[in-house]
Amino acid sequence: MSWLDAISWNDEGMVPAIAQDAATGRVLMTAWINREALELTVREGRAVYWSRSRRRLWRKGEESGHVQTVREIRLDCDGDTILLLVEQRGGIACHTGHYSCLYRRLDEDRWVDVEPVLKDPAAIYENKP
């Protein structure tokens, strides 16, 4: 049995993947990953996800340069969540220019942006094909 068969893929052949910064421990983002994307992640040593909106493989950083080099891959008890421990190139994981996508904190009854925008998104994607 392949290690890929130990994963409980959902009806669409995907599971959620969490990217965590191996250096800081901060959770950077979540995305979907399918069998092919996970195989490529292992083979290439960089995070490859499945973009549901674009319906294609998404090599994280392919446009932004914010590649995630994968140091370790974990699977949970139920086999339906993947954790990638990564090095985040550029120190920015989010398309908004924040370090982490999880930059909104619940304060009483509202979401507050509690982290700086490190780079203008327009600048991140200026060389986008």
Add this chain to the structure above:
Amino acid sequence: MSWLDAISWNDEGMVPAIAQDAATGRVLMTAWINREALELTVREGRAVYWSRSRRRLWRKGEESGHVQTVREIRLDCDGDTILLLVEQRGGIACHTGHYSCLYRRLDEDRWVDVEPVLKDPAAIYENKP
């Protein structure tokens, strides 16, 4: 607009929630959360999830005693992932008796349990109703 309306609930009215240990930074588990569960999480200060298998609210620790006290709640850029920063009572998040549910690491082409079972699951649930 309620802070709950800022969340992009899926077709089933849920989003994935990640529980991260506020002290160690380790990712403990993921679960589903819906509107009612998240409201209760805030009100009660402890993680309340939606159990899809049992089709009911799940107050984490209700049977095991492994309650998660919530210190902070984060929302991601797309509004479709919640991060709970928690204190894990008993130092065990997983029903298998592991500290974290993410105890399997990919080594070459197999998943290896790389963390100890801290408590026999039979002992965890011996007083289960």
